[in-house]
Amino acid sequence: MAKKLRLGRKPFSFYERAVYLADYVNRALAPNPISLTRTNLVTKPWGMEGNDQAGDCVIASRAHQMLFWTSAALGGAKGYEPSAALALQQYYKLTGGPDSGLVISTTLAAWARGAIGPDKILAYAKVNPTDLAEIRSAINLFGSVTLGVTLPTFITAALDNGEVLPWQVPTGGGMTLDPDGGHCVPIFDYDETSFTCVTWGQTMKMSLAFYQQVIGETWAVLSKDWLNAQGNSIAGLDLAQLQADWKAIT
Numbered sequence: 001m002a003k004k005l006r007l008g009r010k011p012f013s014f015y016e017r018a019v020y021l022a023d024y025v026n027r028a029l030a031p032n033p034i035s036l037t038r039t040n041l042v043t044k045p046w047g048m049e050g051n052d053q054a055g056d057c058v059i060a061s062r063a064h065q066m067l068f069w070t071s072a073a074l075g076g077a078k079g080y081e082p083s084a085a086l087a088l089q090q091y092y093k094l095t096g097g098p099d100s101g102l103v104i105s106t107t108l109a110a111w112a113r114g115a116i117g118p119d120k121i122l123a124y125a126k127v128n129p130t131d132l133a134e135i136r137s138a139i140n141l142f143g144s145v146t147l148g149v150t151l152p153t154f155i156t157a158a159l160d161n162g163e164v165l166p167w168q169v170p171t172g173g174g175m176t177l178d179p180d181g182g183h184c185v186p187i188f189d190y191d192e193t194s195f196t197c198v199t200w201g202q203t204m205k206m207s208l209a210f211y212q213q214v215i216g217e218t219w220a221v222l223s224k225d226w227l228n229a230q231g232n233s234i235a236g237l238d239l240a241q242l243q244a245d246w247k248a249i250t
Contacts (some may be wrong), residue, residue, distance in 0.1 A: 005052055006053070009101060009148050009149075011216070021126065022128060028134070029236035041068065042068055047063065049082060055100070055101045057185070058102040062116070063080070067224040069144075072225070090117060093116070094116065106136050107219075108121070109250065119223075123221075134189055139187055143188070144221070146186055147187050147218055148218070156246060167204055193207060
């Protein structure tokens with residue numbers, strides 16, 4: 001019997017404080033390429049990261065970002081080593097024991113504090129999920145975007161059999177979102193008609209039409225490894241102010 005692929009993103013609390021990426025990006029200095037492909041920097045298998053055993057998609061997304069960032073900084077062969085056992089250990093540490101899923105922003109806060117592991121992030125910022133240019137800027141500047149979605153029922157129904165259907169709007173355009181379909185993935189690539197994320201150990205291209213129906217929240221996360229790979233500065237990003245404002249609210 002095929003393993004059941006899992007979800008596990010809990011809704012964002014709008015009472016949480018956050019900084020907003022648009023306040024720190026000068027788009028005139030950081031124009032977006034028309035398309036961007038970076039997943040080929042990763043030469044190791046992406047790994048399931050336990051997301052076929054538990055609803056740890058938020059931790060799996062984190063692990064996939066770590067693999068990408070360290071591959072970009074160190075070379076694919078020297079990047080982070082995927083580990084389902086470690087991902088599940090970190091997941092249950094944050095849930096306190098039950099397989100209950102996680103809130104992305106709460107997990108980012110724990111990551112920044114070093115409460116998940118030694119690989120602390122330097123900052124994170126909310127991205128406008130409806131502004132495609134801003135999302136592309138975040139991918140371009142930070143290497144990835146953390147994406148929270150609510151998947152449609154035709155996708156979630158197939159997961160029980162271990163089947164991953166294409167992330168595209170079906171012919172006819174109808175999609176019913178699954179109220180239990182909360183999922184978290186990182187986006188690394190984009191072009192004029194799609195984004196490419198990583199989920200359940202594989203790359204997945206999603207059409208913009210699909211994205212616009214399932215999107216819930218988007219976050220830019222600043223990694224020390226990614227910053228090092230960029231020469232410790234990112235053109236078009238007011239990094240010092242971002243970090244100062246972020247520290248002030250956290």
